[in-house]
Amino acid sequence: MKTPFQNQAIYSVLLLTVFSLAAFNESASAQGIDARKLKRGREVYEHYCVVCHGKNGDGKGHLGLVRYTIQRFHKRGLLWYFLPADFTLGVFKLRSTPTGCLPTDEDLMRTVTMGIPRSGMPSHKVLPEEDRRAVVEYIKTFSERWQEEEPCDSISVPRRYAWVGSDTSAEKGKKLYIKLKCWECHGYTGEGNGPKADRLVDDRGNKVIPLDFTTGLLKRGLTPESLYLTFTTGFDGSGMPSYEDSLPDVQMRWHLVSYVLKLMGRTKSITIGSEGTLHAGE
């Protein structure tokens, strides 16, 4: 015969099971997380990513034990330090979404797939797409922010006008470059040596330096579209702020792109990665 206590125990166990199942189902379906995908993501992460980004996702991997993994001498003799991304913050630089938003899955996929020029992040194009998608899902488990909010909609980059990169457009872009005070950090000549350039810090108080356009490579990739997105979305967690609200006009944004291309000496090669252009007036 069962004692009342045993009965209560069985009830508790049953109730607990029901609640656990309910909780699991709710969270699993609500966030669309497939346990198998996460498991695979973890395997991929622990094979390819952990060496730099660390087991806890804080960017202190095996290489991270050395305080700075990558050092680079800037043209002007500045020493440039940086560590791999810390996923525990839930803050991402390379997004197509407005400032203050999480990146979309596609944004993360792009970074995982293409890597980041001017940094230690390599391309992982060789991995099957399924694995890359799985690791993106796993990266989202490092910060609580992913449980609290959804990524916003991407800022769409309108099709590029045919005049982007032209001298007239660059001339208009130069006026914007001065009016919007891009030069205060990036310098009049675009060499990243403006009067405010030496005080910029990231969320940890570590120094960051504005891009010297004359060195070429962009973290987001070489297309004019990536320039358009960079000043529109801003780089959260770094010095580069979002100009989405202060430069709302699409044509003006493209003029600014033209001028930056000119500073980079790339006005002739803008067809790289081109997805079609618009002609003036369209």
Place this chain on the structure above:
Amino acid sequence: MRLLNWVLSLTFLLLFFSLANGYETVAVKNGATLKGTVVFTGTIPPQGKISIDRDVDYCGKELKTDKFIISDHRVKNVVVWIEGIGKGKAVPKKDVPIIIKKCRVEPLVNIGFVGGNFLLRNDDDILHTLQLKLWLEYQRHVSARPLKYGATIYNVALPVKGLEVRKPIKRYHRFSKDTGVIRITSNTHTWIRGYIFVFDHPYAAVTDEKGTFVITDLPPGEYTLKIWHEGFGLKEKRISVKPGETKEIEIDLKDLKKAETAASPSVRFLATRYDFGTIKKGESVTHEFALLNKGKGTLRIVELIPA
């Protein structure tokens, strides 16, 4: 013992569910009004100064910190809120102004509510960039790389005078035990600072020049009032309000104890159960066990038994 474990688990699970649901809006009948004055009767700390080395022509060479705005013992810019209140009147949807004027943020200390907006405006003729940074308490436990003021939640350029930018206040921005205060910083002008506390309930206020605050429509009951000031830190006080009453309280920051925070020393037993066995009269037993100090501060263990 096993039964107790299960019951405890179940309680925690239920507790988790109730907490996860957040704030609930209900009609408040016979709500109480809490009228308070925050004072400081100790010696007022000296008012610091910040020397400025950027845009000196516009901003001037020096600014007052305005950390302690105390007149007649009454303290301005103190944030007061009811801790962990689960239900009550509707949460207001309002703009939280963050205005930069003469190279400083106005108001220095403010509160906001989930669902409202941050309203950023530049009243100066120079470029300001603003970074709002949310302190992440949880992050300290999972990352070996400490934050300075917090993780960026907004990074906005305000290059022209008069430009207004609205950005939504999200649930993630709220003050909780896992997060913290939002600090206003500027990469272009490092001295710029400001503080915003975001709540998912409406029972919060900031004191004015006279050190006063009012919290209305408070459901009757016992509460913990949390009190924060930039210079005096986080403190707390227990209060209770009766139905329909207008309660007037005076809070002296000098007398109040510091509130427990994750940085305070606190004990975690490394095992959940220590079995000392049975001992007969006259016998003694020794047993090793370990304690972990979870906080930042130094922990001094004075007495463990019977406390």
